[in-house]
Amino acid sequence: MSDIEKASAEAVEAARQGDQFAMMLAAIQAAKESQPAPCQHHQAPAVGGSAGKWVAIGIGGSFLAVSLAVSVVAFAIGAVALTVCVVVLRSVWADFAANRKD
CATH class of the missing domain: 1.20.5 (Single alpha-helices involved in coiled-coils or other helix-helix interfaces)
Known part of the structure; x- marks a missing residue:
């Protein structure tokens, strides 16, 4: 070469x-x-809000209130049923005890 x-x-x-x-x-x-450059400006927090946010909060609050009311009514119905059951059982027990002594 x-x-x-x-x-x-x-x-x-x-x-x-x-x-x-x-x-x-x-x-x-x-x-x-x-590569993205680091952010150098400061964003101010959002002031105010949209009406949609408040409508959603209102609807959510309404559903919460209705569910709470239904729960309270269900608890009251259960308490009344338990009371009636106890009264009936007490009456049956009293009749049973009276028939047993005779």
Whole structure:
């Protein structure tokens, strides 16, 4: 291999390495640009609200109130049923005790 061919091969190899180096630098630069920059401004808290939020709160509160009322009514019905059951059992027990003594 002559000196010219050797130099030519080295020049081709150097160019290939230079292209690879340029591609690596471009990839690094693209990665840096794709990262979001940190936020530098301060956002003020939202003032006021939309009417939809208040309508939703009202509807939710209404459902809560209705469910609470139904629960209280169910508890009252259970208490009345228990009381009637106790009174009937007391009467039956009194009749049983009276018949047992005779």
